[in-house]
Amino acid sequence: xxxxxxxxxxxxxxxxxxxxxxxxxxxxxxxxxxxxxxxxxxxxxxxxxxxxxxxxxxxxxxxxxxxxxxxxxxxxxxxxxxxxxxxxxxxxxxxxxxxxxxxxxxxxxxxxxxxxxxxxxxxxxxxxxxxxxxxxxxxxxxxxxxxxxxxxxxxxxxxxxxxxxxxxxxxxxxxxxxxxxxxxxxxxxxxxxxxxxxxxxxxxxxxxxxxxxxxxxxxxxxxxxxxxxxxxxxxxxxxxxxxxxxxxxxxx
Amino acid sequence: xxxxxxxxxxxxxxxxxxxxxxxxxxxxxxxxxxxxxxxxxxxxxxxxxxxxxxxxxxxxxxxxxxxxxxxxxxxxxxxxxxxxxxxxxxxxxxxxxxxxxxxxxxxxxxxxxxxxxxxxxxxxxxxxxxxxxxxxxxxxxxxxxxxxxxxxxxxxxxxxxxxxxxxxxxxxxxxxxxxxxxxxxxxxxxxxxxxxxxxxxxxxxxxxxxxxxxxxxxxxxxxxxxxxxxxxxxxxxxxxxxxxxxxxxxxxxxxxxxxxxxxxxxxxxxxxxxxxxxxxxxxxxxxxxxxxxxxxxxxxxxxxxxxxxxxxxxxxxxxxxxxxxxxxxxxxxxx
Numbered sequence: 001x002x003x004x005x006x007x008x009x010x011x012x013x014x015x016x017x018x019x020x021x022x023x024x025x026x027x028x029x030x031x032x033x034x035x036x037x038x039x040x041x042x043x044x045x046x047x048x049x050x051x052x053x054x055x056x057x058x059x060x061x062x063x064x065x066x067x068x069x070x071x072x073x074x075x076x077x078x079x080x081x082x083x084x085x086x087x088x089x090x091x092x093x094x095x096x097x098x099x100x101x102x103x104x105x106x107x108x109x110x111x112x113x114x115x116x117x118x119x120x121x122x123x124x125x126x127x128x129x130x131x132x133x134x135x136x137x138x139x140x141x142x143x144x145x146x147x148x149x150x151x152x153x154x155x156x157x158x159x160x161x162x163x164x165x166x167x168x169x170x171x172x173x174x175x176x177x178x179x180x181x182x183x184x185x186x187x188x189x190x191x192x193x194x195x196x197x198x199x200x201x202x203x204x205x206x207x208x209x210x211x212x213x214x215x216x217x218x219x220x221x222x223x224x225x226x227x228x229x230x231x232x233x234x235x236x237x238x239x240x241x242x243x244x245x246x247x248x249x250x251x252x
Numbered sequence: 253x254x255x256x257x258x259x260x261x262x263x264x265x266x267x268x269x270x271x272x273x274x275x276x277x278x279x280x281x282x283x284x285x286x287x288x289x290x291x292x293x294x295x296x297x298x299x300x301x302x303x304x305x306x307x308x309x310x311x312x313x314x315x316x317x318x319x320x321x322x323x324x325x326x327x328x329x330x331x332x333x334x335x336x337x338x339x340x341x342x343x344x345x346x347x348x349x350x351x352x353x354x355x356x357x358x359x360x361x362x363x364x365x366x367x368x369x370x371x372x373x374x375x376x377x378x379x380x381x382x383x384x385x386x387x388x389x390x391x392x393x394x395x396x397x398x399x400x401x402x403x404x405x406x407x408x409x410x411x412x413x414x415x416x417x418x419x420x421x422x423x424x425x426x427x428x429x430x431x432x433x434x435x436x437x438x439x440x441x442x443x444x445x446x447x448x449x450x451x452x453x454x455x456x457x458x459x460x461x462x463x464x465x466x467x468x469x470x471x472x473x474x475x476x477x478x479x480x481x482x483x484x485x486x487x488x489x490x491x492x493x494x495x496x497x498x499x500x501x502x503x504x505x506x507x508x509x510x511x512x513x514x515x516x517x518x519x520x521x522x523x524x525x526x527x528x529x530x531x532x533x534x535x536x537x538x539x540x541x542x543x544x545x546x547x548x549x550x551x552x553x554x555x556x557x558x559x560x561x562x563x564x565x566x567x568x569x570x571x572x573x574x575x576x577x578x579x580x581x582x583x584x585x586x587x
Contacts, residue, residue, distance in 0.1 A: 051465060077467030089465075091458025093522065094451070101448075102455050106467035108448045112476075115447040116440060122447065129448075169466050 003062075004029040004173055004204050005050065010059035012045055012228075019045040021228040023059070027173070027206055027221075032199050034207040034215045036239075037225035038248060043208045044086060046225070047177050050206075051083050052076045064172070078106060080172035084162040084179060086208075092151040096142065096161055099150055100133040103168025133168060140164040140194055156187045163194065173204040180211045192218055216240065224248070261446055264525045265438055272431040276424070282409075285423045287535060292430030293492045295531040296437035298515045299524055300484020303441055305513065306521035307450065308477045309457030310360065311368050314375020315512050318348050318482040320504020322489030324382055324389055327397040327499055332388075337400050341490040345483045352482035353475060360474040375509050383501040394500035397493045409495070426495055433491065434528070437484065441524050444480070453477050454522075507549060514556045520566025529568050 003026040012020040020042045027033045035043050048054040050061060052073040061069050063079055071079075082103075091099055108129060110122035137143055140160040145153055153161065159179055166174050176195070180188045192214055199205050199218075209215045215222065216236045224231040224245050232242045239245055272292075279285050301315050325344035329335045359370035382389050389395060399408040407429070409422040444450050452473050455463035463470050493499050502508065511534065519530020534555070538548055563570040 053461065072469075073461070073464040074467045074469045077465060083465050085462070089459040089462035091455050091462060093454055093458045098451055098454075102451050102463070102468070103466045105448065105452060105463075110448055112449065115449050116443055118443055118447075126448065165462075165466060 003027065004064060005206070006060075006062040006065075007050070008060045008062075010046075010049060010061065011057045012042075012049055012054060013057045019228050020049065020056075023225075023228070023230055025223050025230065025233060027204060029172075029204055030199075030202060031220045032195065032205045032207065032218050034209060034219040034222045035225060036209065036212075036215055036222060037231070040227075041225040042228040043225055044177060045228075047083065047175055047206075047208055051081060051175060077169055077171075080170075081175070082166040082169045082171035082173075083175035084159075084166055084177055086177040086181060088155075088158050088162060090150050090158050090161060092149075094150055096145040096148050096150050096153060096157075097130070097133055097137065099161060100136055100164045100168050101129050103136075103165035104129045104132060106169060133164075136164040136167050137161070139167070139197070141190060156183050159183065160191075160194070163198075167198065167203075171203060173206060174198065175206045175208075177208050178210060179207070180209055180214055188214055261442060265435065265442065268438060268525065268528070269435055272435070276427065279427075282421075282423050285427050287539065289423070289426050289430045289495060290492075291531055291535045292427075292434045293488050293495065294512075294515070294535065295528045296430075296434045297485050297488040298512055298519075298527045298531050299434075299437045299441050300481040300488075301512055302516050302521065302524060302527045303444065303453070303484075304477050304481040305516050306523065306527065307445060307457060308453040308474060310474055310478065311364075311371065311513075312478070312481070313368050313372040313506070313509050313513065314378070315371075315481070315485055316506070316508035317375040317378035317504045318352065318485035319489035319492070319508070319512075320382055320501070321348050321351065321378060322486030323397075323493035323499050323503055324395070324489075325486075326490040326493045327395045328388060330398050330494075331396065337398070337490075337494060338402060341487060344490055345486045348486035349479050349483045352479045356475050356478035356482075357471075360471065360478060372506070372509075375504075375506060379501060379504045379506065382504050389501070392501060394498055396498045397496070399497060400491070400494035407494075409497075429491075430495075433488070437488075438524055438528075445524070449473070449476075457522075510549075510556075511552060514552050517556055518559050518567055520568040520570070523566060523568050526566050526568030530566070533567070 005027040007026065008024045010020055010023040011018065023046065035046060037043055045054065049056050052071050055070060060067060063081060068076060068079065091102065108125055110125050114122040134146055137146055140163050142157055142160050142164060145157060150158065163176070163179065180191055183191060188211060195205055195218055207215065207219070219236055222236060222239045223233045224239060226248045231248055232239060232245050275288060279288060297319055301312065304310050304312055322344045325347065326337065326340050329340040330337050355374050359367065359374070362370055383392055399406055401407065407422060407425055409426055411422045413420050413422065413425060452463065452468045455468055456470050456473055460470050489503070515530040515534050516527050518533060519528065520526025537551065541551065559566065
C-alpha cells in the first residue's frame with residue numbers, strides 16, 4: 001500500500017494559538033481513516049489545511065507524492081480531492097440536483113462558445129451529467145429530492161446531498177467533516193452504510209467525527225488529536241485500549 | 253401541455269417577443285416610442301448587469317462607467333475620426349472587456365462592502381476622466397454623436413424609410429432594433445445561465461467555498477462574468493449614444509450606476525425577465541413624477557430600501573410566488 005496523503009511536521013498558528021503543531025501522519029489508499037479528538041483539538045483546522053482552505057505556517061502535505069501546499073481548493077479538486085463541511089455548504093439558490101451537477105464541474109468539457117449557442121456537444125454533456133447526478137442522489141439516498149429546491153430540504157438530507165456532490169467529482173479521496181453531527185440514530189446508521197459503500201468503490205475516506213460508535217465501527221485506522229498534537233494513532237482496537245486516549249476523553 | 257409550455261425555457265423569451273410586437277399598437281406618438289426605445293436599450297444593459305449581480309452575487313456600483321466608455325468611444329471615433337459605427341461598437345466592446353478584465357481581476361478578490369467601494373471608485377475614476385478631458389470628450393457640455401449606419405445605410409430618427417413598399421419612420425425602425433437587441437441580450441443571458449458556466453456562476457453566489465472544493469476556479473468565473481456584463485453595457489452604451497445623438501458624462505455617473513442597480517434589485521435579482529420589469533417601472537416613474545424631479549434620486553433610494561426590506565426577491569419573483577399560491581399549482585422554474 002502506498003501513502004495517498006502524507007503529512008509531515010505540519011504547523012498552523014492563529015496569532016499566538018497553535019491550532020495544529022508538529023503533526024505527521026499518512027493515509028493509505030483505500031483506507032477509512034478517522035481523525036478524532038476532543039472539541040478544539042484542531043480536527044477541522046487540519047481538514048482545512050489538507051484541502052487548501054488554510055495555508056500551513058510550516059510543514060509539508062503531499063497528495064500522491066506531490067507537494068500540494070499553497071494550492072487552491074479547486075486545484076486540489078483537479079488532483080482528486082473533495083470534501084464536505086461540518087456546517088453545510090450547499091448552494092441554496094439552486095435545486096438539489098443542480099448542486100450535485102455542480103460537483104461534476106471538472107468533468108464537463110464545454111467551452112464558452114458551445115454554451116453561448118447551445119451546441120449539441122454541450123447539451124449531450126449536460127444530459128450525461130444530469131443522469132450521473134441523479135444516479136448519485138439515489139446512491140446516497142436522496143433520490144426523492146431530485147427536483148426539490150435545496151432550501152426546502154431537511155438537514156439530514158442536505159448532509160447526504162453534500163456527499164453526493166463530493167462523489168460527483170469522481171474523487172480519489174473524500175474528506176468528511178463530521179457527517180453524523182446533528183443526525184439521529186437511524187440516520188447515523190444509514191450514513192455508516194453509505195460510508196462503507198463509498199469505501200468499497202475504492203475511494204479513500206478521511207473522516208472527522210465525534211460519534212465514537214460510528215468511528216470505531218467503520219475505521220481502518222485512527223488518529224487522535226489533542227491540543228493540536230498527535231496523541232495516538234492505530235487501529236480501533238489499539239486506540240480503545242490506549243491509556244492516553246482514555247485520559248484525554250474522560251479527563252483522568 | 254399548457255404546463256410544459258410554461259416550464260419551457262423559451263417561454264419567457266416568447267412572452268417578451270409578444271410584448272415587443274404588440275406594444276406599438278399602444279404607442280401613440282414619438283415621445284412614447286422614445287421611452288420604449290430607451291427602455292429596450294437600458295433593459296439589455298441591465299440583463300447583462302443581472303448576470304453579475306443577480307446570478308453570481310457580485311456587486312458593481314460603477315457599471316454606468318462601462319456604459320459610458322462604450323458610448324463615448326462610439327461618439328468620438330465615429331464623430332471626430334469618422335470611423336464606421338458598427339466596427340467602432342465592436343472595438344469599444346473589446347476595449348471595455350479588456351478594461352473590465354484588468355480591473356476586475358484584483359478587485360473581485362474583495363467581498364461585500366469592499367467590493368462595492370472598489371467598483372464605486374473605478375466608476376468615479378472613469379466618470380472624472382470623461383468629465384475633465386474636455387478636448388476629447390467635450391467635457392460636462394457633452395458631445396454629439398453621428399447617427400447609426402449599418403452597411404452604409406443610415407438610421408436616423410428624423411428620416412422616413414421605404415421598406416417593402418411601406419413608409420416607416422426612423423423612430424419605428426429604432427424601436428424594432430432596440431426590441432431585437434433586447435431579445436438577443438435575453439437569449440444570450442439565458443443560454444449562459446442554463447449551462448455548466450451558469451451553474452458555476454450561481455454557485456459562486458450560493459457558496460463560494462463549496463464551489464472551490466468541487467473544482468470551480470471562482471476567481472476565473474467572477475472575472476468572466478464581470479467582463480461579460482461590462483461588454484453588455486459597452487455595446488448598449490454605443491447604441492444608446494447613436495440613438496440619442498447627444499451624450500453627456502451623466503450617463504457614466506454614479507447616479508446612473510445606482511439607477512441600474514436599483515432596476516436589478518427592484519425587478520428581481522436572478523430573474524432575467526424580472527429585471528426588465530424593473531427597468532419599465534423605474535423608467536416610467538420619472539414620467540409620472542415629473543413635478544418632483546429634484547426628488548428623483550431620493551425616490552430611487554427609497555425604492556431600493558423598501559424592496560430590500562419587503563420583497564428581497566424583487567417584483568417579478570414575488571408576483572410569481574403570489575400567483576402560484578393563488579393558483580395552487582406546482583412550482584414552476586423561474587426564468
